[in-house]
Amino acid sequence: MLKKLLKYDLRWVGKIIIVFYSLGLIFSLFALAFANINESFFIQLISKICAGIAMSMVISALFNSVLRSWVRFIQNIYKDESYLTHTLPVEKNTIFLSKFLSAIITCLVSLIVIAVCVLISYYSVDMVNFFKMAITEYYSLIIIALLEIIFMIQVGYLGIVFGYKQNQNKLLKSIISSFVIYIVLSGLSLLLVYIYSLIFHSGNNIFNQANISLANAKDYLYFALGVYVVYNVGLYFACIKLFNTGVDVD
Amino acid sequence: MMLLECKNLCKDFDGKKVLKNINLSIGRGKIVGILGKNGMGKTTLIKLINDLLTPTSGEVLINGKKPGVESKKAISFLPERTYLDKGMTINEVLKFFVEFYDNFNLERAYKLLEDLSLDKEQKIIKMSKGMQEKLQLVLVMSRDADLYILDEPLGGVDPATRDYILDTILSNFREGASIIITTHLIADIERILDEVVFIDKGEIALVSSADELRDKTKLSIDEEFRRLFKC
Numbered sequence: 080m081l082k083k084l085l086k087y088d089l090r091w092v093g094k095i096i097i098v099f100y101s102l103g104l105i106f107s108l109f110a111l112a113f114a115n116i117n118e119s120f121f122i123q124l125i126s127k128i129c130a131g132i133a134m135s136m137v138i139s140a141l142f143n144s145v146l147r148s149w150v151r152f153i154q155n156i157y158k159d160e161s162y163l164t165h166t167l168p169v170e171k172n173t174i175f176l177s178k179f180l181s182a183i184i185t186c187l188v189s190l191i192v193i194a195v196c197v198l199i200s201y202y203s204v205d206m207v208n209f210f211k212m213a214i215t216e217y218y219s220l221i222i223i224a225l226l227e228i229i230f231m232i233q234v235g236y237l238g239i240v241f242g243y244k245q246n247q248n249k250l251l252k253s254i255i256s257s258f259v260i261y262i263v264l265s266g267l268s269l270l271l272v273y274i275y276s277l278i279f280h281s282g283n284n285i286f287n288q289a290n291i292s293l294a295n296a297k298d299y300l301y302f303a304l305g306v307y308v309v310y311n312v313g314l315y316f317a318c319i320k321l322f323n324t325g326v327d328v329d
Numbered sequence: 330m331m332l333l334e335c336k337n338l339c340k341d342f343d344g345k346k347v348l349k350n351i352n353l354s355i356g357r358g359k360i361v362g363i364l365g366k367n368g369m370g371k372t373t374l375i376k377l378i379n380d381l382l383t384p385t386s387g388e389v390l391i392n393g394k395k396p397g398v399e400s401k402k403a404i405s406f407l408p409e410r411t412y413l414d415k416g417m418t419i420n421e422v423l424k425f426f427v428e429f430y431d432n433f434n435l436e437r438a439y440k441l442l443e444d445l446s447l448d449k450e451q452k453i454i455k456m457s458k459g460m461q462e463k464l465q466l467v468l469v470m471s472r473d474a475d476l477y478i479l480d481e482p483l484g485g486v487d488p489a490t491r492d493y494i495l496d497t498i499l500s501n502f503r504e505g506a507s508i509i510i511t512t513h514l515i516a517d518i519e520r521i522l523d524e525v526v527f528i529d530k531g532e533i534a535l536v537s538s539a540d541e542l543r544d545k546t547k548l549s550i551d552e553e554f555r556r557l558f559k560c
Contacts, residue, residue, distance in 0.1 A: 083428050091414070162412035165381050167429050168401040246343045325383025328376065 099140035106133035148182035338387035365528035405474035
């Protein structure tokens with residue numbers, strides 16, 4: 080059943096985002112093509128404009144992936160379409176997991192498309208080397224970025240589940256709950272990293288340094304990675320637990 | 330074992346009691362009308378049976394089990410509102426129902442859709458609200474369910490469409506299955522009812538066999554309802 084639900088969720092989210100992906104890739108190719116015609120100012124300007132449009136398209140795709148995952152969640156779980164969702168012979172856990180996975184998949188694909196568009200638009204040997212270095216040296220930073228996006232998505236879901244447990248001003252209460260949860264947990268993660276630095280890096284504390292090298296920050300990145308993993312697992316189970324107590328559709 | 334049982338079922342919204350201590354049992358092979366004025370709790374009761382609301386207290390049992398995957402296989406529900414993804418075509422919706430409901434009868438659905446002369450490639454968003462409601466009725470009645478729950482199926486439709494809806498219901502439900510119909514348009518459906526449940530102010534005011542009620546009061550169900558709940 081998960082596979083079936085996931086197919087429909089991905090199709091719904093994807094049918095708009097694919098337009099952004101396509102435009103992003105097309106303008107990236109334009110940018111690359113113009114960049115290689117000649118060195119004239121006008122042609123290079125067109126190349127830069129195309130690259131700019133490509134970047135705005137793919138970044139919009141990423142924002143859209145997150146926003147549409149929340150919209151889909153509200154429509155499917157609490158609005159008109161919920162009358163179908165909740166009468167399907169499917170476990171509540173599976174319904175939630177499908178929404179969660181579809182959001183992760185679309186965000187991951189969006190990040191990949193962003194990387195591909197950057198690589199095409201600004202293609203050069205230096206850029207290729209930068210990507211190689213990013214993958215080998217900064218992979219923990221890339222994973223943290225992905226975990227941060229998943230964290231944001233889940234905070235949104237938890238806020239929505241909280242908000243829609245109320246009988247009035249559900250959307251407003253969802254937004255406020257999400258915002259409060261995000262701020263509190265983000266503040267807490269910063270505090271945890273600070274405590275970690277006091278305990279394990281008292282002589283080499285990044286909170287006291289003007290310039291931070293990757294070598295110095297590596298341990299912190301791994302620690303932050305651990306914090307995000309714990310957050311995401313905790314948030315997932317909190318959402319499931321709250322969701323399984325039942326819903327009150329509009 | 331009863332097909333549906335509600336035991337001491339209560340639902341509050343912000344402290345306001347919308348349903349109060351509902352006890353109700355529905356057996357197999359019955360057409361039951363849940364009748365009441367607007368805002369008396371009919372839809373709330375239906376939503377609780379379909380797991381769309383969480384009871385404040387009490388429980389709902391379908392075939393002896395709490396609402397879950399098995400109960401959802403057994404119930405075919407027609408809500409008041411349009412619940413389909415409007416970006417889908419009729420064919421896509423049919424495919425969706427085939428994928429999710431093992432008891433969906435595609436041949437029956439095609440036959441019913443033929444009667445409506447609907448183009449299966451048409452998107453739902455391009456259909457009138459009335460047509461969307463008819464499509465939903467076709468989808469609901471194309472399932473071989475144990476219990477069909479139809480929430481206000483006659484609300485806001487013209488008399489000719491009411492006849493179409495009632496005919497579709499009566500000629501397509503599975504033998505041995507039960508039907509629950511909620512409505513305030515009692516005169517239109519009383520001819521098909523086996524049992525009636527009157528709901529007033531969130532409480533069950535009366536449960537009776539339709540024939541017994543008519544014999545006892547010498548009135549039609551509609552007349553008896555008007556007499557009991559006169560404003």
